[in-house]
Amino acid sequence: MRPLLVRGGHVVDPSQGLDAVLDVLLVDGRVARLGERLDAPEGAEVVDAGGLVVAPGLIDVHVHLREPGGEHKETIASGTRAAVAGGFTAVVAMPNTDPPVDSPAAVGFVKARGEMAGGARVFPSGCITLGQNGEQLTEFGELVGAGAVCVTDDGKPVMNAGLLRMALEYSRSFDLPVALHEEELTLSRGGAMNEGIIATRLGLTGIPNASEDVMIARDLVLAELTGARLHIQHVATRGGVELIRAAKAKGVRVTAEGSPHHFTLTDEAVEWYNTNAKMNPPLRSAADRGAVRAGVADGTLDVIATDHAPHHYDEKEQAFEDAPNGIVGLETAVGLAYTELVATGLMDLATMIERMSCAPARAMRLDERGLGSLREGSQGDVTILDPHLEWTVDPAHFLSLSRNTPFGGRRLRCRAVRTIVGGRTAWEGGR
Amino acid sequence: MAQELVNPALGKDLLGLEELTREQITAILDTAEAFKEISDRPVRKVPYLRGQTVVNAFFENSTRTRVSFEFAEKRMGADTVSISTTGSSVQKGETLVDTARNLEAMRIDMVVIRHASSGSARFLAERIESHVINAGDGKHEHPTQGLLDLLTIRDHRQSLEGLKVCICGDVLHSRVARSNLHGLRRLGAEVAVCGPLTLMPADVRELGVHYFPRIEAAIEWADVLNVLRLQLERMKGGFIPSLREYNRVFGVTRARVEAAPRDLLILHPGPMNRGVEIDSDVADGPHSVILQQVTNGVAVRMAVLYLLAGGPVADTTEGAA
Numbered sequence: 001m002r003p004l005l006v007r008g009g010h011v012v013d014p015s016q017g018l019d020a021v022l023d024v025l026l027v028d029g030r031v032a033r034l035g036e037r038l039d040a041p042e043g044a045e046v047v048d049a050g051g052l053v054v055a056p057g058l059i060d061v062h063v064h065l066r067e068p069g070g071e072h073k074e075t076i077a078s079g080t081r082a083a084v085a086g087g088f089t090a091v092v093a094m095p096n097t098d099p100p101v102d103s104p105a106a107v108g109f110v111k112a113r114g115e116m117a118g119g120a121r122v123f124p125s126g127c128i129t130l131g132q133n134g135e136q137l138t139e140f141g142e143l144v145g146a147g148a149v150c151v152t153d154d155g156k157p158v159m160n161a162g163l164l165r166m167a168l169e170y171s172r173s174f175d176l177p178v179a180l181h182e183e184e185l186t187l188s189r190g191g192a193m194n195e196g197i198i199a200t201r202l203g204l205t206g207i208p209n210a211s212e213d214v215m216i217a218r219d220l221v222l223a224e225l226t227g228a229r230l231h232i233q234h235v236a237t238r239g240g241v242e243l244i245r246a247a248k249a250k251g252v253r254v255t256a257e258g259s260p261h262h263f264t265l266t267d268e269a270v271e272w273y274n275t276n277a278k279m280n281p282p283l284r285s286a287a288d289r290g291a292v293r294a295g296v297a298d299g300t301l302d303v304i305a306t307d308h309a310p311h312h313y314d315e316k317e318q319a320f321e322d323a324p325n326g327i328v329g330l331e332t333a334v335g336l337a338y339t340e341l342v343a344t345g346l347m348d349l350a351t352m353i354e355r356m357s358c359a360p361a362r363a364m365r366l367d368e369r370g371l372g373s374l375r376e377g378s379q380g381d382v383t384i385l386d387p388h389l390e391w392t393v394d395p396a397h398f399l400s401l402s403r404n405t406p407f408g409g410r411r412l413r414c415r416a417v418r419t420i421v422g423g424r425t426a427w428e429g430g431r
Numbered sequence: 432m433a434q435e436l437v438n439p440a441l442g443k444d445l446l447g448l449e450e451l452t453r454e455q456i457t458a459i460l461d462t463a464e465a466f467k468e469i470s471d472r473p474v475r476k477v478p479y480l481r482g483q484t485v486v487n488a489f490f491e492n493s494t495r496t497r498v499s500f501e502f503a504e505k506r507m508g509a510d511t512v513s514i515s516t517t518g519s520s521v522q523k524g525e526t527l528v529d530t531a532r533n534l535e536a537m538r539i540d541m542v543v544i545r546h547a548s549s550g551s552a553r554f555l556a557e558r559i560e561s562h563v564i565n566a567g568d569g570k571h572e573h574p575t576q577g578l579l580d581l582l583t584i585r586d587h588r589q590s591l592e593g594l595k596v597c598i599c600g601d602v603l604h605s606r607v608a609r610s611n612l613h614g615l616r617r618l619g620a621e622v623a624v625c626g627p628l629t630l631m632p633a634d635v636r637e638l639g640v641h642y643f644p645r646i647e648a649a650i651e652w653a654d655v656l657n658v659l660r661l662q663l664e665r666m667k668g669g670f671i672p673s674l675r676e677y678n679r680v681f682g683v684t685r686a687r688v689e690a691a692p693r694d695l696l697i698l699h700p701g702p703m704n705r706g707v708e709i710d711s712d713v714a715d716g717p718h719s720v721i722l723q724q725v726t727n728g729v730a731v732r733m734a735v736l737y738l739l740a741g742g743p744v745a746d747t748t749e750g751a752a
Contacts, residue, residue: 200632201449203549203571203609208633273550317528319548321569 003027004423005040006382009049013056014354015361015373024054026380026423034376047425049384052417055353056374057089057381059360060330061179062154062233062257062305065091065122067113068106069098074310074401076110079330080119082308082400084427086330087416089381090121090371091308092364095132096155102127102138104146111147119426120419121371121381123149123364128167128178132156137167144174149364152179154233155280157215159185164219168228177255177364179231180219182240183281187211192321194267194282202273204320207282213239220247223254231363232256234307236281238291245300255363258301258355260329260336261406263292269406275316275323276406279309297346302359304352306333310402328400332393334385335412342387343413349387357383380423387414441738444556444563447572448614456617458744460582462734463727469506470729479737480509484539487513488530489566490546495701495725496566496576500543503732509540527551531559541739544568549606562739570604576700577610579731581618583724584655587696592619597649598640599683600659600708601630601670607700611657612638625649626681629670646681650691657698658683661708674707685712698724 006024011034013019023038024031040046064070065079074082076093083091093110095101101110107124114122126143130136132153140151151171158164158180171178188211193199195206216232220243223230235241235256244256261279266286269277277283295301309326316323337356341347347355361372370379393410395403419427441455448456469477485504489497497513504511525533531542541562544552549569556563567573581591588594596615602608602624615622616639623641624631625648636642643649650656661677671677678684688695697709697718705711714721738744 195633197634197637200634200638201609203569203606205570206633273553314526317526319527319546319551319554319569321548321550 001028001423003032003041003044004420004425005038005044005046006049006054006384007046009052009054009384011054011374012350012353013374014350015056015358016375018374019350024374024382026382026420029380029423031374031376031378031380034374047418053349053385053387055383055385056357056372056378057419057421058087058334058356058383059090059366059372060088060306060308060333061092061303061360061364063091063093063308063330064096064310064326065093066097066310068109072312076113076122077117077119078399078401079308079310080114080117080122081427082330082398083120084419084421085399085416085429086332087334087383087385087419088120088330089383089419089421090123090366092123092125092149094154095125095127095152100127100132101125102130102132104139104142107143107146107148120421123366125150125152125179127151128153128158129163134159134163137163137170140170140174140176144176149366150177150179150231152181152233154179154181157181157183157185161218161222165222165226168222168226168230171228172226175229175365177229177231179233181233182212182215182219184211184214187214192278193270194284196267196285198267198270202270209237209239209284209288212237212281213243216240216243220244220252220254223247224250224252227253230254234259234262234281234305235295235301236262236284236288236292238288241291241295241300245295248300255303255359256301257303257305258292258296259305259307260333261327263289263296264336264340265289265406273320274406275318275320276327276404278320278323278325279307279327280325293341293346296341296355297351302355303363304333304337304355305360306330310400311404312402316404327404327406328398328402331398331400332405332407332412334416335391335393335414336407338387338414339412380420382420383416384418385414386417389413389415389417391415445574445735445739446553446556446563446565448574448577448610448617449572451617453617456578456581456614459578459731459734459738460585462738462744463578463582463730466733466737467727467730469733470726475506476508477506478508479742480504480507480740483509483541483740485509485511485541485543485736486534486539487511487543488534488545489513489515490544491516491567493545493567496545499725499728500566500732502729503736506729507733507736509736527555528558531555535559535561541736564735564739567606569606571606572610573606574610575728575732575735576607577614578735579724579728580611580657580698580700581614582727582731583698583720584696586723586727587720588654591615594620594655595623595653596620596655596657597623597625597643597653598657598659599625599646599649600681601661601665602626602635602659603630603632604662605659608659612640623649623652627671630665646683646687650687650695653695654693655696655698656683658709660700660702661704663704678707682707683709683713685710685716688713688716688718696720701725
């Protein structure tokens with residue numbers, strides 16, 4: 001592999017408090033040197049990053065790659081190509097596939113397919129319970145041995161509090177993050193969108209904020225009790241943000257996600273039954289969106305994660321209640337985060353990179369593997385961003401197999417123009 | 432001459448009353464008024480829709496709405512086909528939009544759709560060129576029911592302006608409630624809802640209605656009660672503890688009606704659960720206009736079919752004839 005020298009970029013690496021114009025030299029897949037005016041070694045490829053931002057590779061800890069079983073929506077190959085096109089050098093693959101990733105063999109399959117794909121790195125997650133049935137724990141030790149970086153029943157909550165306590169306690173032997181989809185199913189009652197005036201007008205069953213808040217409260221108590229690494233997925237309510245903020249102040253070990261759609265849209269986007277605005281947790285009120293934005297800004301929600309959830313055209317081409325939940329997010333996340341949070345003055349670019357690279361790495365313990373940093377010796381994963389680039393979201397150009405986004409036609413600022421994984425350019429374009 | 436004065440535009444479809452203006456609603460009601468007598472003729476048939484093909488696509492059980500539409504279509508001279516879930520390709524896994532496109536490929540003019548999913552009528556309307564009439568979509572709207580309720584109230588009270596109408600019961604799951612609410616407000620009525628909070632949709636007052644937690648207060652306030660059907664399965668869902676208690680606490684009973692300070696008008700969209708939301712002696716009593724609603728249903732549906740097909744609004748003002 002040729003050495004790669006990224007020259008003259010504005011290096012922003014919150015993991016080491018770095019914010020300066022520097023060269024980054026990648027050799028043998030790792031960061032070899034960081035400094036001013038480095039000499040290009042013989043045979044090195046030189047990339048001019050003048051006027052661009054050079055960041056540690058972005059990491060999305062919440063991605064549905066749909067393989068095995070949902071290859072008409074996405075494959076590990078297409079999903080990881082979409083990831084690098086969106087600036088992500090690593091993703092954590094959710095295990096709610098068909099069959100679910102609840103065995104070491106399945107974890108190994110996802111990992112192997114990820115290595116073959118040549119896009120973003122794929123870190124598998126495993127289910128908390130067998131078949132995501134909420135009844136019997138999976139073999140956490142075996143899953144970790146096969147390469148799982150966390151366990152989650154994502155898409156479904158763990159309704160049984162006693163079982164979740166066991167899962168959290170058991171996870172401690174491996175210091176394994178436990179990621180939770182927070183939803184009290186008896187409160188959400190099969191609802192299709194946020195409870196409120198829009199749901200009332202559209203005649204759709206609403207999901208109250210309480211459905212999420214009650215479970216977040218319960219699980220923060222259990223995290224405190226067990227001392228486990230709790231990771232709360234896609235927080236969408238103001239109550240949830242407040243609960244997590246209070247728990248963090250108390251020292252509870254918890255990380256949490258804010259999703260681009262939750263900090264950008266409200267349930268008004270559903271109006272007249274837009275199935276591309278249907279997801280779970282649902283888009284909520286302006287007050288909730290404001291709380292998610294504030295939570296991401298102050299670090300209560302330390303991780304920006306997309307919940308990339310591809311669905312085939314036919315599946316979204318149904319009456320609202322019959323359509324599945326979820327939207328694609330990998331290729332719009334950078335633009336939305338910058339446009340909604342940085343360009344609006346809520347946070348600076350370094351904080352955005354912290355939330356999209358360093359913090360996700362720590363939440364899933366990928367920092368221990370040299371991710372989420374450009375320190376010398378780290379993995380050679382680099383995302384080069386053009387924060388001045390204005391572009392229009394055109395789903396037809398997505399590398400994802402699916403197009404289910406509510407952001408088609410939206411003008412955004414900032415885009416990844418080169419994504420380098422392990423010292424090799426995995427994607428280049430955007431301009 | 433009169434025909435030039437009125438605006439026939441209902442748009443392509445009738446999906447809900449929320450989207451209609453006061454003028455549009457009034458146009459439908461006035462046209463329905465003129466069509467009422469057709470059903471009283473010895474030969475109940477007019478040629479206004481001759482040569483037009485209407486498909487009644489009922490993906491959910493319905494007897495009275497389907498029959499009412501069929502009568503309306505036939506009395507207007509249309510060619511009609513009715514399909515229901517049983518025996519249709521829907522059960523073979525065909526999607527809603529494929530079913531509709533196949534029908535359209537056979538050259539049709541209108542689709543009347545009843546479907547269990549909210550928004551399904553709009554979904555269809557956005558994807559086919561034929562006119563679409565919503566005959567009830569999930570918990571969203573049932574516009575022709577709302578219109579026939581308005582027509583019935585108008586028959587008995589000269590104007591809806593300032594009239595106090597309370598919609599009683601399971602508003603949460605009711606498409607009839609939503610259509611009524613929008614239509615009534617558009618015509619200037621004051622609207623309230625009444626029932627336990629478990630059966631009220633979130634933030635319902637933001638739609639500009641009053642809320643009464645108890646039926647006694649609602650009856651004291653109202654000029655008109657529209658009593659919704661209580662689906663018997665609501666008890667299993669935990670929305671109410673028992674049908675008996677529902678009748679005791681929220682039922683429209685004779686004693687409550689007789690205690691009303693005003694001469695009440697009582698509507699019910701049917702089918703009734705006698706002894707649950709409404710007592711028989713009220714349903715069959717002097718305040719009830721329930722069967723007249725059914726009669727008006729045919730006239731309202733004739734009017735909607737006619738106006739969507741492009742017919743001019745009937746002018747029932749004096750001297751127009």
